[in-house]
Amino acid sequence: xxxxxxxxxxxxxxxxxxxxxxxxxxxxxxxxxxxxxxxxxxxxxxxxxxxxxxxxxxxxxxxxxxxxxxxxxxxxxxxxxxxxxxxxxxxxxxxxxxxxxxxxxxxxxxxxxxxxxxxxxxxxxxxxxxxxxxxxxxxxxxxxxxxxxxxxxxxxxxxxxxxxxxxxxxxxxxxxxxxxxxxxxxxxxxxxxxxxxxxxxxxxxxxxxxxxxxxxxxxxxxxxxxxxxxxxxxxxxxxxxxxxxxxxxxxxxxxxxxxxxxxxxxxxxxxxxxxxxxxxxxxxxxxxxxxxxxxxxxxxxxxxxxxxxxxxxxxxxxxxxxxxxxxxxxxxxxxxxxxxxxxxxxxxxxxxxxxxxxxxxxxxxxxxxxxxxxxxxxxxxxxxxxxxxxxxxxxxxxxxxxxxxxxxxxxxxxxxxxxxxxxxxxxxxxxxxxxxxxxxxxxxxxxxxxxxxxxxxxxxxxxxxxxxxxxxxxxxxxxxxxxxxxxxxxxxxxxxxxxxxxxxxxxxxxxxxxxxxxxxxxxxxxxxxxxxxxxxxxxxxxxxxxxxxxxxxxxxxxxxxxxxxxxxxxxxxxxxxxxxxxxxxxxxxxxxxxxxxxxxxxxxxxxxxxxxxxxxxxxxxxxxxxxxxxxxxxxxxxxxxxxxxxxxxxxxxxxxxxxxxxxxxxxxxxxxxxxxxxxxxxxxxxxxxxxxxxxxxxxxxxxxxxxxxxxxxxxxxxxxxxxxxxxxxxxxx
Amino acid sequence: xxxxxxxxxxxxxxxxxxxxxxxxxxxxxxxxxxxxxxxxxxxxxxxxxxxxxxxxxxxxxxxxxxxxxxxxxxxxxxxxxxxxxxxxxxxxxxxxxxxxxxxxxxxxxxxxxxxxxxxxxxxxxxxxxxxxxxxxxxxxxxxxxxxxxxxxxxxxxxx
Numbered sequence: 001x002x003x004x005x006x007x008x009x010x011x012x013x014x015x016x017x018x019x020x021x022x023x024x025x026x027x028x029x030x031x032x033x034x035x036x037x038x039x040x041x042x043x044x045x046x047x048x049x050x051x052x053x054x055x056x057x058x059x060x061x062x063x064x065x066x067x068x069x070x071x072x073x074x075x076x077x078x079x080x081x082x083x084x085x086x087x088x089x090x091x092x093x094x095x096x097x098x099x100x101x102x103x104x105x106x107x108x109x110x111x112x113x114x115x116x117x118x119x120x121x122x123x124x125x126x127x128x129x130x131x132x133x134x135x136x137x138x139x140x141x142x143x144x145x146x147x148x149x150x151x152x153x154x155x156x157x158x159x160x161x162x163x164x165x166x167x168x169x170x171x172x173x174x175x176x177x178x179x180x181x182x183x184x185x186x187x188x189x190x191x192x193x194x195x196x197x198x199x200x201x202x203x204x205x206x207x208x209x210x211x212x213x214x215x216x217x218x219x220x221x222x223x224x225x226x227x228x229x230x231x232x233x234x235x236x237x238x239x240x241x242x243x244x245x246x247x248x249x250x251x252x253x254x255x256x257x258x259x260x261x262x263x264x265x266x267x268x269x270x271x272x273x274x275x276x277x278x279x280x281x282x283x284x285x286x287x288x289x290x291x292x293x294x295x296x297x298x299x300x301x302x303x304x305x306x307x308x309x310x311x312x313x314x315x316x317x318x319x320x321x322x323x324x325x326x327x328x329x330x331x332x333x334x335x336x337x338x339x340x341x342x343x344x345x346x347x348x349x350x351x352x353x354x355x356x357x358x359x360x361x362x363x364x365x366x367x368x369x370x371x372x373x374x375x376x377x378x379x380x381x382x383x384x385x386x387x388x389x390x391x392x393x394x395x396x397x398x399x400x401x402x403x404x405x406x407x408x409x410x411x412x413x414x415x416x417x418x419x420x421x422x423x424x425x426x427x428x429x430x431x432x433x434x435x436x437x438x439x440x441x442x443x444x445x446x447x448x449x450x451x452x453x454x455x456x457x458x459x460x461x462x463x464x465x466x467x468x469x470x471x472x473x474x475x476x477x478x479x480x481x482x483x484x485x486x487x488x489x490x491x492x493x494x495x496x497x498x499x500x501x502x503x504x505x506x507x508x509x510x511x512x513x514x515x516x517x518x519x520x521x522x523x524x525x526x527x528x529x530x531x532x533x534x535x536x537x538x539x540x541x542x543x544x545x546x547x548x549x550x551x552x553x554x555x556x557x558x559x560x561x562x563x564x565x566x567x568x569x570x571x572x573x574x575x576x577x578x579x580x581x582x583x584x585x586x587x588x589x590x591x592x593x594x595x596x597x598x599x600x601x602x603x604x605x606x607x608x609x610x611x612x613x614x615x616x617x618x619x620x621x622x623x624x625x626x627x628x629x630x631x632x633x634x635x636x637x638x639x640x641x642x643x644x645x646x647x648x649x650x651x652x653x654x655x656x657x658x659x660x661x662x663x664x665x666x667x668x669x670x671x672x673x674x675x676x677x678x679x680x681x682x683x684x685x686x687x688x689x690x691x692x693x694x695x696x697x698x699x700x701x702x703x704x705x706x707x708x709x710x711x712x713x714x715x716x717x718x719x720x721x722x723x724x725x726x727x728x729x730x731x732x733x
Numbered sequence: 734x735x736x737x738x739x740x741x742x743x744x745x746x747x748x749x750x751x752x753x754x755x756x757x758x759x760x761x762x763x764x765x766x767x768x769x770x771x772x773x774x775x776x777x778x779x780x781x782x783x784x785x786x787x788x789x790x791x792x793x794x795x796x797x798x799x800x801x802x803x804x805x806x807x808x809x810x811x812x813x814x815x816x817x818x819x820x821x822x823x824x825x826x827x828x829x830x831x832x833x834x835x836x837x838x839x840x841x842x843x844x845x846x847x848x849x850x851x852x853x854x855x856x857x858x859x860x861x862x863x864x865x866x867x868x869x870x871x872x873x874x875x876x877x878x879x880x881x882x883x884x885x886x887x888x889x890x891x892x
Contacts, residue, residue, distance in 0.1 A: 087832025087869050215828060222833030223821040223840055225768020225808035232767035240762065283758050284751060357772045357780055357834045357868045406770070406834030407869060438773040613828055617871065621831055624870025647777035647866065655859045658872040 067120050068141040069098065075169045075183035077102060077109045079138060082122020082381060083130045084114035085404040086412075088677040089614035090130050092217045093210075096610060097135050100202060100210040101142035104169040104182070111217075114380040114402030124379030126410060126504055128577040128675025131610065135673060136201075143199040152185055153178075204608035204669040211669075213613035218404075230376035230403050231361035235431035238363065239268070240283045241424040242290040243434070244276040245444060248299035248640030249500075261292040268428040269293070279424040279432050303499040304638035309348050309452040312473040315497035335467035335488035339458025341527050342467075346454050347516035349475055349703040350634035351447040351500055355652055358406020359441035364421035365431035371398050375418040376405035383415030390419045391426070409625070410504035410678075411445055442645035447635055448505030449498060451475020453516035457486075463528040465539045470517065474498060476509025479576040479682065482517060484539040500637060506622070507678040510576040511629060511685065515703055518572035518686030523699065532690065533558055533571050542575070544605055544668075548582040549573045551603035551664045556584035565589065567598075568695025572686035578674025579606040583623075583683030586659075587691040593710040597627060597657070597688055603664040604680060607671035615676050620661050622680030627653045630685035632704045737801050741766065742810025752798035756790075757781045759797050760807060768808035768837045772866065779865040782838035783807045789845040808837040811844070820844045823882035824875075831869035839865050843879045852883050 070078045079098050085091040095109040112118055122134075146166050153171040154161035163174045172179040204211060221227035246253070253276075258269045261278055267289040268279045276293065280286035303311065336342060362375035371393065377383045380400040387398045400418065421434040436444070451474045458467035468486040477493035493509075505511075525535035533553050540546055553559070553571065563569050566589055573582035586599040604619050632651050636643040644650045685703055693699050698711050739746045741764070748763050755774075760766040760783070769792050772780035776791040783792045785803040792800075811818040817825065820840050830836045839862070846853060846861045853861065858879050867875065 087830075087834075089831070215825070216830070219825045219828065219830070220817070222830050222836045223808075223817065223824045224812050225766075225837050227833065228767065229770070229834060231771065232761075234765055234767075282750075283762050284754050355868060357778060357832070357866060358770065359772075405832065407832035409868070435771060438775065438777075617828060617831060617874070620873060621870035624872060625868065627870075646775060647773050648775065652866060652868065653870060653872075654866065655863045655872045655876070658870070661873055 069145060071182050071186050073183040073187060075181045077104055078112055079109060080112045080119040081134055082119045083134050084125045084402045087407045092214055093610045093614055094138055096210045096214055097139050098142045100207055101139045102146050103166045106209050106214055108169060116380050116384045117399045121381055124382055126378055128678045131673050131675040139201050140199050143201055149182055149185055210610050214611060228403055229358055230374055230405050231358055231435045233363040233374040235363055235365055238431040238433055239279040239281060239428050240286045241277055241279045241421055241432045241434035242286045243420050244293050244295060247297040250640055251297040251299045254296040254298050257294040261289040264289050270424060270427045277424055279428045299640050302640040305636055308450060312452045312496040316473050316494035329490055332467050332469050332488045332490045336458040339466055340461045342458045343524055343527060344456045345520055347701045349451050349512040351450040352629050352633045353442055353447055353635055354409045354411025356407040356411055359436040359438060360417035361435040362417040362421040363431060363433045364425040366425055371422055373418045373422055374401045376412055377402055377415055378408045378412045383418050386415040386419055387422055409506045413504055439645045443642045446501040446503040449475045449502040451512050455516055455520045457524055459524055459528055463530045463535050463538050472513055475512045478508040479510035480513045483542050483545050483575055485541055507681045510682045514574040514682040515685040519689050522690040544580045545573055545575050548580045548603040548605050552582035552584050552601050555662060555664050556601040558584055563694035565695055568691040570687045570691030570694055572683050574682045576679045579676055579679035581679055581683045583687040585687035585691045587688060589695045593712045595706050595711060597659040599660045601662045605666035605668055606674040606676045608669045608673045609667045610673055612665060616663050618676050619663050619680040623661055623684050624653050624658050626681040626684035627657050629703055630688050631706045634704050634707060739805060741805045750797055753796045755793050756795040756797055756800045757792040766807050766809055770834055770837055780835050780838040782841040784841060784845060787848055789842045808840060819885035820882040823878040827874045827878040827881060829871055829874040829878040831871055835867045839875055847883055
């Protein structure tokens with residue numbers, strides 16, 4: 001299962017290392033807390049790269065059951081996990097797995113998630129790790145708890161444990177007829193047992209609760225407005241915060257006058273280092289105080305989209321990723337020279353924004369020196385670390401609570417709003433709520449990396465790939481290795497200097513690498529004169545990838561109709577993080593060259609399915625979200641400023657962009673379940689690009705492919721970038 | 734600051750606020766009605782949608798003064814005596830959400846749609862709902878939920 005083993009370089013991409021704030025605070029506070037100036041050494045975020053699944057830096061995952069689950073006298077079960085619910089439906093799918101192994105009704109389970117005072121330490125919710133790691137972890141705990149219950153009952157009844165069964169939250173003596181509920185048996189006491197790795201788990205083929213389409217556990221609260229998101233939290237006497245943002249990235253403060261703002265009744269102004277902010281009793285007063293601050297900034301000259309891709313290649317020199325597998329560049333060159341048909345191409349992806357509908361938000365409260373922050377984050381313990389660092393606090397003095405939030409898509413690994421709200425709360429002596437504006441979220445969060453990808457390939461006349469070279473500059477190493485059989489290959493990630501703050505995004509660079517590879521495969525199929533599906537199958541032996549490719553093609557009826565100038569059909573596939581995906585797309589080209597995606601068929605396989613309805617929702621959502629990056633989303637920037645930080649200028653997929661979507665799920669009950677929140681996004685862009693080519697003969701190698709809505713209308717910015725980097729398409733055909 | 738008695742979800746609520754404060758801010762930050770969401774503050778995402786006399790508005794760009802005389806309905810006002818409105822029920826049955834942050838605005842606008850057009854075609858749904866953003870991309874299920882609600886043989890969609 002090498003696909004489930006995280007690559008260090010990829011995990012490093014999840015880490016956002018820069019910390020915006022280091023507060024000086026007041027020296028007395030500092031001494032009071034540390035009695036003599038002892039500083040707590042922080043967990044370096046780059047330690048994410050060392051995550052092995054069992055340990056993280058100095059944090060040991062707890063092995064005792066009590067830390068993971070509790071059974072109340074009424075047999076209700078509480079399950080504790082540091083994973084968080086962001087819309088991917090793990091609150092439901094994890095509860096299903098616990099119910100399965102513990103033999104209790106699904107309804108009896110409550111998941112306590114992302115509260116750092118209550119749950120075991122966790123690295124965070126990213127990388128599609130919840131299903132392959134937390135799922136088995138909780139199943140193991142539940143199975144061990146069940147064993148313990150059976151043993152307790154056997155002891156109490158003085159009978160052989162083998163004759164005690166557990167089901168429906170009850171233990172029953174098979175021969176004696178004695179029966180007790182779990183709650184009666186345990187009296188709500190803490191279960192103490194060290195869990196061995198060898199607890200037998202119920203195989204997927206026998207699942208009764210896991211594997212079924214259990215509806216979202218608290219669905220009703222989302223249609224009534226009852227669910228409280230991080231930005232909905234209200235505390236007694238709460239103030240509202242606003243942060244004065246610099247006029248651009250890397251700006252330095254020239255002067256600041258806070259006099260006018262400070263005169264507004266009820267307003268607290270904080271100026272600490274590079275942090276300038278206000279808190280007020282209500283949001284309009286906070287706005288007024290913010291605009292009363294008079295600041296002058298010096299913004300240095302900085303790069304723009306123009307020349308971006310050339311700069312990646314330039315700044316990557318000497319930074320070759322040493323983690324790449326040992327491969328011989330010489331053998332690839334030789335094989336390339338021997339190939340009958342050769343292609344060399346460049347592909348690009350722009351920076352895009354996650355734009356979660358709920359922007360960063362936090363409510364912070366100090367009580368007797370302890371800080372509690374409710375915030376939206378994928379890494380509650382990471383945010384706790386940030387707060388400990390910013391305020392020089394030990395872990396027991398910081399609690400981070402993560403209510404199920406308005407999503408993240410990899411964009412909420414950091415805790416900026418939490419730190420900012422906490423600083424304001426400290427200054428004002430009252431709880432403070434801070435909700436980032438949409439413009440702040442578009443500007444001061446971080447972006448999916450832009451990237452330049454170069455692919456060279458060589459094939460024989462009969463369509464056998466014999467050489468493959470894939471270089472990714474800046475965007476990342478996820479799914480960089482080709483799943484096709486090529487004897488001589490070299491796939492390398494080249495880190496480069498990014499002018500913008502960049503980090504994790506749904507599927508990371510797998511979208512970019514798969515777009516480039518699957519577009520290139522299509523180009524090569526045309527170059528050798530083969531059907532794109534047939535060409536892929538000829539060079540592919542991975543049975544799981546072949547299975548989804550065949551399933552998608554069958555459902556789509558691939559090959560039944562020929563593409564016309566008005567209607568194109570495209571196909572693509574890929575694998576990442578244990579998920580296998582194949583996508584067929586049908587596009588319509590209007591007379592004015594406008595592109596509309598009409599139909600998408602996507603086949604998906606990620607081992608045993610835990611919740612087919614939740615899975616279908618994720619795969620469908622990934623397709624729709626993928627349309628944005630594929631066709632029109634791109635961040636425009638220049639001189640330290642984001643030029644399109646609003647939905648009016650940064651379009652995202654809407655109802656009218658969504659095609660007819662058909663999902664084919666392959667349930668491999670014989671294989672472990674892999675995460676499915678991310679990789680469903682990687683097939684859409686190349687399938688659409690290939691369909692556009694099939695209709696128009698125009699090959700679009702830059703994401704977004706149709707920023708102006710049409711095949712012809714490349715944006716000015718992108719045209720320039722493309723021409724700087726593009727080579728002739730065919731070296732020697 | 735001015736004093737207002739607002740008619741919200743069938744109840745009179747007193748609030749002191751400036752007439753140009755946004756209705757969304759008044760609802761969320763002064764009256765603790767956090768069902769309507771902030772998504773952009775610019776009328777671009779519709780997460781803040783509420784009904785004024787049955788008509789959908791972006792509460793983030795609606796000044797309090799423009800809402801002071803109207804019957805205001807928020808997502809909190811759709812459920813009656815523990816019974817979900819047909820639109821709410823349809824969203825639950827279709828599983829038409831992921832993170833759910835857009836759901837409040839979606840349900841409110843779709844409710845208004847069925848008042849206007851009890852049996853909309855798919856195209857009519859897409860056109861009417863196109864101002865509402867779902868970043869999780871749940872649009873196909875939301876369309877299915879609206880269609881499901883439109884088949885409920887009562888006062889369609891509820892209010």
